[in-house]
Amino acid sequence: MAIKTPTIKQLEYFVCLAESTTFRGAAERLNISQPTLTAQIYSLEKALNLTLVERSRSGSTLTPSGRNLLSNARQVIEEMRGFMDQADMINSGPGGTFRVGVSPTVGPYLLPHILPGLQSAYSSLKLYVRENMPETLEIDLLEGRLDLVMIPLPFSNSRLTTEVLFHEPLQLTIPEDHPLAKLKKIQPHHLNGQNILTLQEQYSSYHQIEFLCKELGANIARDYEGTSLDALRQMVMMKMGLTFLPELYINSEINHLQKLSIRNVEKLQIYRTHVLAWRINSPNRSFYRQLAEQIRTLVKSNLSKVNLNF
Incomplete structure (x- = not known):
């Protein structure tokens, strides 16, 4: 038949x-x-x-x-959407509606600095943004519920491709009356035996901090894993331990009234790498690379006072 x-x-x-x-x-x-x-x-x-x-x-x-x-x-549907998006771009320039996933530890502190610029660069571009846990974002991207994700590494899958956006340092955050806050320079050995607060295991930074603690002889406060960066900040303010917070969050949410000390640790480079990811065979992959370059340009321009690396 x-x-x-x-x-x-x-x-x-x-x-x-x-x-x-x-x-x-x-x-x-x-x-x-x-x-x-x-x-x-x-x-x-x-x-x-x-x-x-x-x-x-x-x-x-x-x-x-x-x-x-x-x-x-799902692939046929995606190809048809890509076909329609490409036709629209030919008619009116880059644009269309795209579903973008972001981690809750990234989106609120990055998107306000880049979305207006993207809208200005691509007047017909519409981004439907959804926050979720990294593992869920990866599944949603693979299964076609999302077109793109902005997420920290590690994030790898043979069906996905990524474009590095920037590298963001993590800074030691301690109460301002903590003994370490009185040191002119904090050395790695000063963290030996310290209680380090971290996000839950579902977040990409968890294993990064876990490895660091093993190297330095510090203790992960497993009974007090945070559900958000705000939760980590509050627990540090309550003197439940120390933590490493990302620069974008520090720039957005921490001020001198919160009685916190933000410090570098000598000879210790710890950062998270942010990428834009999409399905490797996506029909819009050329535009996604262009979008990644535009995001890098906006971050360099609008967040020039934040200590980010490219």
């Missing part, structure tokens, strides 16, 4: 159903009626001569055929 060509809409409905697991939930997300969704999925299955979805009272699950075709469906 000859296979009929599915429509893009049918593929979009199929992907949405796979992600929602229920016809009702998918229909609500798509803003259509459940009978309409059911009819479209049935038409898709009939066109392909395959059963893609197993229906039950508790919901729906993909058949082996459905699972095998899901990534292809």
